[in-house]
Amino acid sequence: MARRTTIPFGPQHPVLPEPIQLKLTLDNETVVEAIPHIGYVHRGVEKAGERMDFGQNVFLVERICGICSFIHALCYCQGIEKLMDVEVPPRARYLRVIWSELHRMQSHHLWLGLLADAFGYESLFMQFWRNRERLMDIFERTAGSRVIISTCAIGGVRRDISPENLQYILDELVVIQKTLDDAVDVVLNDRTIRARTVGKGVLTAKQALELGAVGPVLRGSGVAVDARTEGFAAYGELGIEPVTEEAGDSYARTKVRARECYQSLDLVRRAIERLPDGDIAVRPRGRPDGRTVSRVEQPRGELFYFMGADGSARLDRLRIRTPTFANVPPLVAMLPGCEMADVPVITLSIDPCISCTER
Amino acid sequence: MPETPKHEGGRPPVQVDNVETVLLTDLTARVQAAHEQGLRFVTATCLDAGDDYELYYHFAHGAALSHLHVRVKKGTPVPSISGIYMCAFLVENEIKELFGVPITDIVIDYKGHLLLTDGGPTTPMLKRQSPTSS
Numbered sequence: 001m002a003r004r005t006t007i008p009f010g011p012q013h014p015v016l017p018e019p020i021q022l023k024l025t026l027d028n029e030t031v032v033e034a035i036p037h038i039g040y041v042h043r044g045v046e047k048a049g050e051r052m053d054f055g056q057n058v059f060l061v062e063r064i065c066g067i068c069s070f071i072h073a074l075c076y077c078q079g080i081e082k083l084m085d086v087e088v089p090p091r092a093r094y095l096r097v098i099w100s101e102l103h104r105m106q107s108h109h110l111w112l113g114l115l116a117d118a119f120g121y122e123s124l125f126m127q128f129w130r131n132r133e134r135l136m137d138i139f140e141r142t143a144g145s146r147v148i149i150s151t152c153a154i155g156g157v158r159r160d161i162s163p164e165n166l167q168y169i170l171d172e173l174v175v176i177q178k179t180l181d182d183a184v185d186v187v188l189n190d191r192t193i194r195a196r197t198v199g200k201g202v203l204t205a206k207q208a209l210e211l212g213a214v215g216p217v218l219r220g221s222g223v224a225v226d227a228r229t230e231g232f233a234a235y236g237e238l239g240i241e242p243v244t245e246e247a248g249d250s251y252a253r254t255k256v257r258a259r260e261c262y263q264s265l266d267l268v269r270r271a272i273e274r275l276p277d278g279d280i281a282v283r284p285r286g287r288p289d290g291r292t293v294s295r296v297e298q299p300r301g302e303l304f305y306f307m308g309a310d311g312s313a314r315l316d317r318l319r320i321r322t323p324t325f326a327n328v329p330p331l332v333a334m335l336p337g338c339e340m341a342d343v344p345v346i347t348l349s350i351d352p353c354i355s356c357t358e359r
Numbered sequence: 360m361p362e363t364p365k366h367e368g369g370r371p372p373v374q375v376d377n378v379e380t381v382l383l384t385d386l387t388a389r390v391q392a393a394h395e396q397g398l399r400f401v402t403a404t405c406l407d408a409g410d411d412y413e414l415y416y417h418f419a420h421g422a423a424l425s426h427l428h429v430r431v432k433k434g435t436p437v438p439s440i441s442g443i444y445m446c447a448f449l450v451e452n453e454i455k456e457l458f459g460v461p462i463t464d465i466v467i468d469y470k471g472h473l474l475l476t477d478g479g480p481t482t483p484m485l486k487r488q489s490p491t492s493s
Contacts, residue, residue: 035467036449037469037473038449038473038474039472039473039474039475042474044483046484047483047484082373083373085370085373209397209399210394210444210445210446211445211446212399212400212401212402212444212446212447225399225419225421225422227422229422230422289370289372289373290371290372290373290374291372291373291374291375292373292374292375293375293417293424293426295424302401302419304401304402304417306375306404306415306417308406309372310372311372316406317404317406319402319404321401321402321450325402325449325450326401326402326446328449329445329446329448329449330446
């Protein structure tokens with residue numbers, strides 16, 4: 001006879017570097033319901049964004065997440081630029097792509113390493129993170145900082161990348177790709193990893209759309225949606241095809257992220273190759289006025305900002321919808337029917353960023 | 360007709376593209392129509408507009424965004440759309456707690472405890488009621 005129990009998964013758990021709780025109802029070892037609980041570390045960034053000067057907010061939103069800080073700043077700056085009718089110089093748009101894609105790569109390396117660690121593959125974990133260190137070194141060399149690089153500014157970027165450093169990036173990418181080839185081969189072909197991810201946490205394309213999934217969670221279910229195809233920054237000129245996989249399981253989401261590392265390598269190389277000469281920023285004049293939305297593609301998926309301004313120095317409203325916030329309802333739908341032992345890997349498969357969620 | 364307020368540079372305030380303002384009584388039907396068209400629910404945004412709330416419901420169809428806009432008097436119950444788009448339950452709980460919008464029939468209702476705790480600030484996102492003002 002089935003025994004029904006309710007147990008808390010999190011807020012502290014070895015696969016959760018940050019606190020979120022799933023209240024799981026189990027029939028013996030099978031999950032029948034999952035109710036998410038967040039709010040353990042909520043920081044009130046939206047409120048803070050109404051109290052600070054619109055220029056200071058660039059530094060505020062960068063601190064929402066240390067893994068994709070540049071892309072938060074990019075989303076915010078693009079919104080303010082729309083409100084102030086600022087045209088960003090072409091070189092700055094390409095530099096934005098370079099730093100964004102380096103961020104995507106380091107985020108996906110971080111996640112692939114965490115996935116390996118969740119299986120007890122410590123050597124593989126270290127291989128991914130050692131490669132990630134090379135990406136962090138690129139940030140340090142080009143921006144002076146490894147985590148929050150603060151290079152995005154309203155009207156462009158704060159720093160240029162010298163020809164020597166562009167060559168340094170290209171040289172590093174060769175080494176990064178070689179290590180990635182070896183490590184990804186293990187992640188995608190190892191028998192144990194496949195056994196733990198193939199067919200686990202399946203989300204159909206219909207479910208993914210209805211549940212508002214974004215990023216690799218949505219694309220892993222075969223839906224070709226990627227905000228970069230809108231063409232912001234220099235993506236329009238560089239061209240991009242969303243990476244999709246059809247199966248909708250944890251393996252498909254892993255494969256999307258692995259393939260996106262290669263896509264980012266290609267984008268950085270092409271952006272460097274085509275990097276135009278010229279200014280890296282224009283000085284914005286006046287103050288933002290009106291309402292707008294801004295959307296970019298973070299490593300975890302679509303990032304959405306709504307901004308309202310009345311022509312004063314402070315925003316009237318700053319609304320931030322992060323990708324993990326959007327991917328929690330799909331996670332709740334993936335879990336029923338799975339074994340308790342699969343909950344950690346399925347949860348990890350959405351690449352949860354609680355720092356973003358608790359903005 | 361009142362003159363459009365001008366930006367410092369003489370430009371009128373920017374407006375969100377592709378917004379449709381609807382009556383509160385039509386909201387559920389319009390969201391249902393969006394669902395039937397296969398639109399993806401992106402999120403909702405609440406603004407404190409003095410005596411009113413302004414609510415935006417953001418949808419995506421591929422790369423294109425569209426938005427429904429509703430203006431309601433404070434205290435007016437707003438029907439949840441989570442019965443149509445289940446994924447709206449998180450943002451609706453957030454709006455209910457942070458702005459005090461009485462959203463009814465949310466499929467998973469945290470009863471004011473998604474983000475806030477007993478003894479903490481209430482409706483901290485309202486303009487006249489901030490968490491540090493007391």
